[in-house]
Amino acid sequence: MQVFFQTIIGGVSLGAIYALVALGFSLVYRTMGLVNFAHGNVVTVGAYLASTFYLTAKLPFAVAMVVAIVVTAAIGLVIERVLRPLENRDFDLMLIGTIGFGIVLDALVIMIWGATGRAVPSPVQTAPLSLFGLRIRTYDLVVLAIAAVATVLLVLFLSRTKRGAAMQAVAMDHEAATAVGIHVGRSNAIAFMIGAGLAALAGGLVGPLLYVNPALGGTLGIKGFAAAILGGFGSIPGAIVGGLAIGILDSFTAGHFQGYSELVTFLVFTVIIMIRPTGVFGERTVNRA
Amino acid sequence: MARSRPLYALAVLALVLAGCSAPGSDKKDSASDTGPIKIALVDAQSGQLSSLGAWELKGAKLAVTEWNAQGGINGRQIQLDVFDDQGDPTTGTNLARKIQSEGYLAMIGTAESAVTIAMAPTLKTAEIPNITSGQSPGLVAVGSEFLFLNGPTSTTYDETLAKYIVDQQGIKSIAMITNNGSYGKGEHDAFTKALAKRSVTPVADQVVTTDQKDFSAALTSIRQKNPKLIFLGAEEVESGLIVKQARDLGITAPFAGGAPQGTPVFLNTAGAKNVEGTIVSSPYLSNDISPASKKFADAYKAAYNEDAELHGAKAYDGTQIMLTALKTSNVATGKALADAIRATKYQGLLGGFAYDNTGVGIFATSIGKIENGKLVAATG
Incomplete structure (x- = not known):
C-alpha cells in the first residue's frame, strides 16, 4: 500500500510538469490548429534561462523564473512572427517550420550553454514531509501549487477578458472572427507567447527536479504531447488531466514493468487513443488543419 | 527491360569503379x-x-x-x-x-x-x-x-567492489538498481555474478529505463527491504537523480557503484550532501595518486x-x-x-x-569513498 501511494506521489509531481507542457501544446493548437513541434525545445530554452538567472546571475528563484518566462515568451513571439506569412498559405510548411525552429533552438542551446548540462539545486531546502510513512517533497508541493495557479489564470484569461474571448472566437472560426474585426495574427501571437511562457514555467520548475541539459526538452516534449492528446488535443482541462495521467501511468509502469515501462506506458496510451480517438475531453470542434 | 539496361550497366560500372x-x-x-x-x-x-x-x-x-x-x-x-x-x-x-x-x-x-x-x-x-x-x-x-x-571492463569494476563490500565489510543485505541500457545491463550482470560467487542474493533487484525521471516505485520497494547498501548501475545523471530521490524518500543506506559515481556530474546532480559515503570502484580515484x-x-x-x-x-x-x-x-x-x-x-x-587477445589491457580498480564531497581512497 505504501508503494502504491508513494508511486502516485512521485507520478503527480512530474505529471504537473507534463500538464504545463501539454497546456502550451493545446493552447497553440486550439487557437491556430497548429502543432508546435518546437515546443519541447522551447522548454529546454526556458529551463536554461531560468537556471542561468538563478545560478549565474544569482537572482532569487522566483525572480529568475519570471525573467525566464518573459524572455522565453518573447522568443515565442519571434517564432510566430517568422511563421506568420505561411499561416494562410500552406499549413504543412508552417508545421515543418516549427520543426526547423526546434532544430535551430537545439543548436543555439548547445552553442550558448555547451552540451554538458548543469545541476540546479532545489530552491526549497526544507526536508521532505513525512505522512503515514509516505514522503512528500516540499518542492513538489510548490510545483503543484504553481501549476494550479497558472492553469486558473489561463482559464480566467480565456473566459473573462476581451482578448481571451477574441482568441476563443478565432479558435472556433477564424474567418468569422476576422469578419467581426478580430485581428487573427495578434491572437495567434498571443497564443504562441503564452505557450512559450508556459514552456519556460515547466522548464524552470523541472530544473531542480531533474538535470538541465540539451536533451531535457525532448523527453518532456514527447510526454507533454502525449498528455495533450490523451486529454483531448486543444482542451485546457484535458491537458491537466492528461498530464497527471501520463505522470502517474509512467510511475506505475516503472514499478511493475521495470525495464519495459516505457513500452507499456505508450501501449496503454495507444489503446486509450484507439478506444477514444478524441481523448478524454476532446470534442474536435477545433479543426483547421 | 530496355529501360533497366542502362541502369544495370551503370550499376556494374559503379561496382567496378568502386572495386578498383x-x-x-x-x-x-x-x-x-x-x-x-x-x-x-x-x-x-x-x-x-x-x-x-x-x-x-x-x-x-x-x-x-x-x-x-x-x-x-x-x-x-x-x-x-x-x-x-x-x-x-x-x-x-x-x-x-x-x-x-x-x-x-x-x-x-x-x-x-x-x-x-x-x-x-x-x-x-x-x-x-x-x-x-x-x-x-x-x-x-x-x-x-x-x-x-x-x-x-565492468567485470573488474564489480568484482573489486563485491570483494570490498562482501568480503571486507561483511555487508550481505544489498539492493540493486540498474538501468536497461548497455552500461547498466553490463553492470547488473557483472555485479550479480560477483555476488553469486559469494553466495549473496540481492534483497531487491530493480531495473529502470535509461531516460526514466521518476524512481518512486523502485526506490519505495527498495526502502521496504531496508538494505544496508544499494548498488547503482546507471550513467552519471540518472545515478544522481536516483540518489537525490532516494534521500528524499528517506533512504539512508549508502550507494555503491562504478565509474559514473566518481564524477562531478553525479555529485552535482544528487547534491554533495546526498552522496556522502558512496563507495566507488574506479581505476582512477583522484588526481593526487x-x-x-x-x-x-x-x-x-x-x-x-x-x-x-x-x-x-x-x-x-x-x-x-x-x-x-x-x-x-x-x-x-x-x-x-x-x-x-x-x-x-x-x-x-x-x-x-x-593487452591480451580480448582487447582488454588493464585488470584492476581501486575502492574509493566520497567523503566531504571528495572521492578519496577507502581505508580498510
Missing part, C-alpha cells in the same frame, strides 16, 4: 608519408551523454597536443578530428563508414559501449583500430581484433580550467597508447597497427597496460 578505386584511394590517403596523421575521435558531443564526450575529447586532445608539441610522429603532425555520435548507435554506424571513406588511420572513442559495439563490425571490415572508453563486457564479446579498451597523474591534472587544468577526472584520464591513456603504437610501428595501418597496439606495454594514469 576505394582501396587504392584509402591507402593513398592514410599511408602516404607526408601530411598529418589522421585520427578520428567519435563521441557524444550533444545529447544526454555529452558530458562523457566532452571529457573524452579533452583527455585525447591533451595527449595529441603533447605529441604535436614534440614534433609529432616521424616528423608528421597528428590531426585529431571530432565526430558527434549523439550517443546514438545508428549515428555511430554512419560515422564508422564516414571515417573509413575519409581515410582515418585509427579511432578514439566512443564512451558509450552500445555505440562502440554498433560501430565495431564496420571498423573490423575496414581494419581501423579503435580504442574505446566503453567498459561493458559486451565489447569483449564482439571479438574484434581491432577493438581495444582503455580501461577495465601518482606524479604522472599530478602532471596530467596540472596540464588539464591549465588547458581547460577545470579539474581532471577519470574519463579524461582514460581517454588520455588510450590516445597515448595509440600514438605510441603508431610510433613503434612506423605509422603502420590496419592489422599491423592493431598488432602494434597489442604489443604496447604502457605505464599510464590508470596503471600498467598490457
Whole structure:
C-alpha cells in the first residue's frame, strides 16, 4: 500500500510538469490548429534561462523564473512572427517550420550553454514531509501549487477578458472572427507567447527536479504531447488531466514493468487513443488543419 | 527491360569503379608519408551523454597536443578530428563508414559501449583500430581484433567492489538498481555474478529505463527491504537523480557503484550532501595518486580550467597508447597497427597496460569513498 501511494506521489509531481507542457501544446493548437513541434525545445530554452538567472546571475528563484518566462515568451513571439506569412498559405510548411525552429533552438542551446548540462539545486531546502510513512517533497508541493495557479489564470484569461474571448472566437472560426474585426495574427501571437511562457514555467520548475541539459526538452516534449492528446488535443482541462495521467501511468509502469515501462506506458496510451480517438475531453470542434 | 539496361550497366560500372578505386584511394590517403596523421575521435558531443564526450575529447586532445608539441610522429603532425555520435548507435554506424571513406588511420572513442559495439563490425571490415572508453563486457564479446579498451571492463569494476563490500565489510543485505541500457545491463550482470560467487542474493533487484525521471516505485520497494547498501548501475545523471530521490524518500543506506559515481556530474546532480559515503570502484580515484597523474591534472587544468577526472584520464591513456603504437610501428595501418597496439606495454594514469587477445589491457580498480564531497581512497 505504501508503494502504491508513494508511486502516485512521485507520478503527480512530474505529471504537473507534463500538464504545463501539454497546456502550451493545446493552447497553440486550439487557437491556430497548429502543432508546435518546437515546443519541447522551447522548454529546454526556458529551463536554461531560468537556471542561468538563478545560478549565474544569482537572482532569487522566483525572480529568475519570471525573467525566464518573459524572455522565453518573447522568443515565442519571434517564432510566430517568422511563421506568420505561411499561416494562410500552406499549413504543412508552417508545421515543418516549427520543426526547423526546434532544430535551430537545439543548436543555439548547445552553442550558448555547451552540451554538458548543469545541476540546479532545489530552491526549497526544507526536508521532505513525512505522512503515514509516505514522503512528500516540499518542492513538489510548490510545483503543484504553481501549476494550479497558472492553469486558473489561463482559464480566467480565456473566459473573462476581451482578448481571451477574441482568441476563443478565432479558435472556433477564424474567418468569422476576422469578419467581426478580430485581428487573427495578434491572437495567434498571443497564443504562441503564452505557450512559450508556459514552456519556460515547466522548464524552470523541472530544473531542480531533474538535470538541465540539451536533451531535457525532448523527453518532456514527447510526454507533454502525449498528455495533450490523451486529454483531448486543444482542451485546457484535458491537458491537466492528461498530464497527471501520463505522470502517474509512467510511475506505475516503472514499478511493475521495470525495464519495459516505457513500452507499456505508450501501449496503454495507444489503446486509450484507439478506444477514444478524441481523448478524454476532446470534442474536435477545433479543426483547421 | 530496355529501360533497366542502362541502369544495370551503370550499376556494374559503379561496382567496378568502386572495386578498383576505394582501396587504392584509402591507402593513398592514410599511408602516404607526408601530411598529418589522421585520427578520428567519435563521441557524444550533444545529447544526454555529452558530458562523457566532452571529457573524452579533452583527455585525447591533451595527449595529441603533447605529441604535436614534440614534433609529432616521424616528423608528421597528428590531426585529431571530432565526430558527434549523439550517443546514438545508428549515428555511430554512419560515422564508422564516414571515417573509413575519409581515410582515418585509427579511432578514439566512443564512451558509450552500445555505440562502440554498433560501430565495431564496420571498423573490423575496414581494419581501423579503435580504442574505446566503453567498459561493458559486451565489447569483449564482439571479438574484434581491432577493438581495444582503455580501461577495465565492468567485470573488474564489480568484482573489486563485491570483494570490498562482501568480503571486507561483511555487508550481505544489498539492493540493486540498474538501468536497461548497455552500461547498466553490463553492470547488473557483472555485479550479480560477483555476488553469486559469494553466495549473496540481492534483497531487491530493480531495473529502470535509461531516460526514466521518476524512481518512486523502485526506490519505495527498495526502502521496504531496508538494505544496508544499494548498488547503482546507471550513467552519471540518472545515478544522481536516483540518489537525490532516494534521500528524499528517506533512504539512508549508502550507494555503491562504478565509474559514473566518481564524477562531478553525479555529485552535482544528487547534491554533495546526498552522496556522502558512496563507495566507488574506479581505476582512477583522484588526481593526487601518482606524479604522472599530478602532471596530467596540472596540464588539464591549465588547458581547460577545470579539474581532471577519470574519463579524461582514460581517454588520455588510450590516445597515448595509440600514438605510441603508431610510433613503434612506423605509422603502420590496419592489422599491423592493431598488432602494434597489442604489443604496447604502457605505464599510464590508470596503471600498467598490457593487452591480451580480448582487447582488454588493464585488470584492476581501486575502492574509493566520497567523503566531504571528495572521492578519496577507502581505508580498510
